Amino acid sequence: MEFSYGIRESYTEVKADGRLNMVAAPKLREFVSDVISGGSTRIVVNFEKIAFMDSSGLGALIGCLKAARQAGGDLRIAAVQPQVKMVLQLTSMDKVLTAYPTAEEAFSNE
């Protein structure tokens, strides 16, 4: 899984491409941790190109959410694909991680 980030006006967008499974999960944690250490605490993870997430990936995402909040910010998700949406719903984590249609909309109400 490949990661990249871009600093936008009011948030930092993290993009990934591939499967967010037990192999990629620790890499996501490390990548987002580095982004937060770099001073970005309002983060949107863009799921447009993440076709698959398992419970390891979900755990990493929750870890990233906690890290962003501990740093005084927040983490939101956008452009969630059907399998990821299913995993969020079946684990009831869709109530904790609200999915926004696009990255631009994730922090647009603030």
Add this chain to the structure above:
Amino acid sequence: MSEVIASRSFRGLAAEDAIEAIHNDLESLWLDVPFVQDMDQMTFTTAVIESASNIVQHAEPAGREPVELGVDVTVRPALLQGRVSAYHAKPPFGTMEPATPGEDAESGRGLALIQALVTTVSFERQDGTNIWVLSRTSSQS
């Protein structure tokens, strides 16, 4: 029982590389059976990957031989079945009951997720092998 239309089998060391290989096998399997609905493909793939990942993360060798991971998936007209095996593994520590972790927990959701994804799931131990048996009745039936 009706005939097997398509199948895939994998066996290799229980390591991270195996997870991507199994996922690729499943994606090629679905190309052979386009009548299996997207929802069935998605749920069954997720359950198999969850089970295989559980073995890679948690299975411990019973002796000198390393734990090997086996995945056997079969597609019948209205039934998807999978056997996900941990060869040369100790019996699992503790019960194989799903947990109900808090919303800020970063692990512990796998077993409950597997149960929610398939029609039946059982866990067996045969001849020193731990086996997850998964089945999903196709949405078309």
